[in-house]
Amino acid sequence: MMKISLAAVQYFWDRATLMAFYAQAAEMPLDIIYLGETVCSKRRALSVADWLALAQDLASTGKEVVLSTLTLIEAESELSLARTLLEKFDGMIEANDYAVLRMAQQLQRPVCAGSTLNVYHPLTLQTLQECGVQRWVAPVEMSGASLHDLLQQYALETELSPPQTEVLSYGRLPLAHSARCYTARYANLPKDQCEFRCADYPEGLPLFSQELQGLFQINGIQTQSFARCNLIPHWQQLQQLGVDVMRISASTPDCLGVVQVLRDLIDGQSGRIPAASSEDCNGYWFGVAGMKHVSLI
Amino acid sequence: MELVCPAGNFPSVKAAIDNGADAVYLGLNNKTNARFFAGLNFSDYTIEKAVSYVRDHGRKVFIAINTFPQADTWRQWQAAVDTGAALEADALIIADVGVLRYAAERYPQLPRHLSVQASATNLESLQFYHSQFGIKRAVLPRVLSLKQVERLAAKAPVELEVFGFGSLCIMAEGRCYLSSYVTGDSPNNCGVCSPAHAVRWEEKDTALETRLNGVLIDRFASGEAAGYPTLCKGRFQVGDQVLHALEEPTSLNALDLLPQLNAIGVSAIKIEGRQRSPAYVAKVTDVWRQAIDLLQNGEQQYQAQPRWHRVLAGLAEGSQTTLGAYSRSWQ
Incomplete structure (x- = not known):
């Protein structure tokens, strides 16, 4: 049965917003919830102790909780933070950098390989599995056809059953991470004195071409897609391919309704697929430019 | 400190070697390298000629196999590693975990450098690639401040190569979609x-x-x-x-940081630009050769000469240069 997961929140939401969001998430038919800060180590709306307590609360409602970690790790303090999470948390850790994979491997902890580990073919996946990876998230730019080939070959060439496969199926795509903070740059501030301006943009800061075509969403050091990826209409294709988990990434604090829509489809409670919005994209899945929306009808 | 220069064709190999490069890096004319442009890079025949030229001059040649194969294209990457081994390259520059594994298992004696496209920006990540695949050197992404490079160099289990000049990727390389x-x-x-x-x-x-x-x-x-x-x-x-919400057209130029990079133990300086002309390669190599020689001969205190900056600015994107992420204020 296809599982539904909720990605770690990508934006800088304050404590009250996060707590309300996760209180709502606890009520939703989600199987897996990823928690933690993946974009900027300066953001500390919740402390490590807060995240651990929240993880425990959510786990007690029957959710599988995974703690996620930073995508761009530069400072030793950022490594220490990841090490603390590994030492204090019993469950799975999502590694968005090879550093965390290495630390999890040494501590013999279960690990999920995040999409930025760039797993594109079977030998890479096999190597990561041998390092302790129990679940992996496909790169955002991977097409359905390429994923199909990878999983087919994996089955043919290895005796291992593959780690669980997860695909970001709804939400803005994380497209790049930089040393530079673009939100601070927009505010004419250096990153070291950023005044946490990203808190002013709880859905990111949209970037348009000079013809006002939406392109990207600036979110601190992260650049996201302007369009929301939406593979919900294609959930059966994902299932047939062998995808185990469909990931939803929140673009606003009140967007969790989509979880119920997907759950009803999977459970056969509803055959009605909601119409795609003009801001949706799915190009990557169909092997074309990610920003495109391919309509099969 | 080694000067590593780009070559997209045979005239650029000559330009780099004749102007004092310690090593050149190049790729095959297919998707296995990160500068796959029409008319650029080397066939199985031309790469032999390039390698011979480098060898005749007692320098090194590195082969970049620094993109990520997919299930249906794997054989092309495998063949590229085999070609590099047959040519007895001084190193292969690799990004993908599976390609690294294949190279390490099949040709353990062939040195492996971790490409910038692998985005290794911290000690634990370097240790991962070192312990798993025995990498000898890593090329650092252009996202680290000088201070961070220094801290990394103090503990890194492998040689470090950093970018000195060229077009500036401002995102963590290999993770920019x-x-x-x-x-x-x-x-x-x-x-x-x-x-x-x-x-x-x-x-x-x-x-x-x-x-x-x-x-x-x-x-x-x-x-x-x-x-x-x-x-x-x-x-x-x-x-x-x-x-320019992300960055202006500009190139990286770390000429002023050369003494610090040398002092903290950086092993090699990389020049970007396999897609650029042989004239670009000649001029940039010449400037950096002079700079490294001035620094290493130690007779007078190193100072980047205004003439060098003029030459490099003339070859830069938008005719302007930056210290990029090496400087905290850029970030």
């Missing part, structure tokens, strides 16, 4: 960023417009120097401003 989001072709899978087939230059009444797969990247008034439409260097509308 902006190009594929707009064009469908990615640096990781196709070896191209902003591929030429997607680029359009359109003359309008009052402006020159640059487009990438139809998307307007910038609009230049007459007389304004027009840059190649790279997504991170376009002019976009954010809020009520039209600005």
